[in-house]
Amino acid sequence: MTSQPGPNLQIPRVHLEGSSYEIGFKHGHVLKEQILSQLEIYREIFQQNCKFDWPHVRSISEGFKTSIGLLAPELLEEIGGIADGVADPNVDIIDIVALNARSEIALGQWDDGCTSLAWHIGDKQILAQNWDWRVSVGKNLAIAFIRQAGKPDITMVIEPGIVGKIGFNSSSVGVCLNAIRARPTSTSLLPIHLLLRIALECPSVDAAIAKIESLGGAASSQHILIADLHGGRALELSPLGGVYLPEDQYGIIVHTNHFLENKLVQEPPWLNGSPFRLERARSLCAELREQANSKGEDLDKKITPVVLRSRIFSDTANSPQAICCSADPARGDVGNVETLFNIIMIFKKGETPRAEVVFGKPSISSQYHSEILTL
Template sequence: MDWQGKVPRIILSGSPYEIGLAHGRLLAEQILAQLVIYRALFLETCKFEWEHVLDVAAEFSATIEQLAPDLLEEMRGIADGTGSTDVGLLDIIALNCRSEIALGQWDDGCTALGWRLPTDNNSQKQILAQNWDWRTTVGPNLAMVSIRQQGKPTIWMVTEPGIVGKIGFNSSSVGVCLNAIRARPTLTTLLPIHILLRLALESPSASDAISTIEALGGAGSSQHILIADSAGARSLELSPRGGVYLGADADGLVVHTNHFLANRLVDEPPWLAGSPLRLARARELCQEILVGAQRSELPAGQVVDATVLRRRVFSDAEGAPQAICCVPDVARGGLASIETLFNIVMTFEDGKSPVAEVVFGRPGSATESSVYKMPW
């Protein structure tokens, strides 16, 4: 796959509509390709015709207009920016609500971790990282986006074109990762998870982001956000019936995959057999790194960086195909094929600007891209 060395990096600024308009114009080809993919996915996996998808998107539109009107205007700009008469506002809303509209019938998996580590006797750094696993066909459409808005932190994220909030961080060192959870119910009267991710990335701190999510009533579907800033990480197990928040363990580590660890407020049937295995494996690998740091008598924060995590944790193929580094299942072809599409490692330290490294494709596979730096 040659798309991994050609991922677009775009910078957006201005009013919400202007941001969306530029987004739509610069990524029009990718947005149109995404709509083709998701029309087929909804039909194949959920038996939903696109007309039904747009009907549900219209219900979410009313909620977004009430609770996050600026982002509705941004989505309107995206639709207009594509220049296609076949793309309307509801099509873009459908992309941003895809997880909720699917009613938990999709089987995307990801492995995320937050790790607070000492760099010397007086300072620490916070790492936030994940492998993002999704349909192979989506990979060639991925983009890196920076958003500059007056009075808000600058955002850098990796996203699917057309979607306004995804995985990344801001200039205030607030970062987010995402793990899909398959559970019911889904409520169109609450905001979709990708909208909440964007609002978190507009926040000056992780605690402010959590307060915003709570003030808006929580999430319209069951999802997990791993959020961090330079003060630490929190695991947010969100659902329409309420959220449960988890902190780091004694080693400063929090790991999450695709099942709730503590939230029992929703109906969550088992769906990814590899999820608990990846969770245990990631913890095991991090402990091995920690033991090695102790043997070297160096502060763990001086040992653990993006390169080490990609090599020692995120390239791990144990339990394949449902491994931390997800490989396509030979028994599932076409639209059903899922693999790790990118790895991101963000680093936040007091007194330093936030940074991240992104590798597209499966880390450690010898087919992945070179390292992309954020900011750029």
């Protein structure tokens, strides 16, 4: 059975500032119950999907802890703060590292699917996605607001215990994430969730790409869709190198859960709905553009969060592996994946960056809870 957030759901909002350790400590303290729940959920998922018991997960996490300490010591301090903030004798920094490196430890064996979109229209940049993952995680999601000296302010939708996720900053830089199932992985590089956070600490897309490259790239194959006021880029990252895709002639980038151009890694077909969602989203964007042109409408005014949610992100074609994903009972626990939230970020010159988030399926308005996010 699945359970969707209802309109009365209260999503925790945590305001974090100070030193790296202080940010982590408050994160761990305020979201303690959610973090403990996340640890239980991931123990189960690692066992189901990978046949890894928790001691094995922790042993792999030790390698990532070393790499994080070398490449991103401030984030390791924050992770340590989270562990201390949880203040549970059964939880230490290695457990929190495991949450942050969950995608890498799993060796690409997760089943999460997502559909992301960047659309540059005039002086407006849209960055949006549906995030699809295990239903059990949905109840733990939170919103984090982070303020650090010398860096842009950050707003993210987070999985508690993880330092980076999907969101945007006060410099109008935003990130979305698509999981990719490919080998190899590398414990000598940074997990993707840390790279998401690092990207959001940058003032521009170009600066974020340069920073990621300076760190050697990603520890696993993943796609970050990143955008700022000047446009979007699709970052197809891997331990063996990255490929960066530009917008098409209409200012659009659509991405799902397979690489489009990065041929550096071994990527067997794994989620047969991914190519369908890619072409479906592209087609729906084209329909919106053509309808606006045929009616002489201003595309900038037509493409609103409401329109994007109703016309693209609520789409159920090819269900259960649709843009708006539903759980697949035929696949048992492994198929218990569905759209947990939709986020639509809007960046415009001279305006404060903002986002609209709905927790739950955007296709069922009676079952979702909406939030407006600004900085």
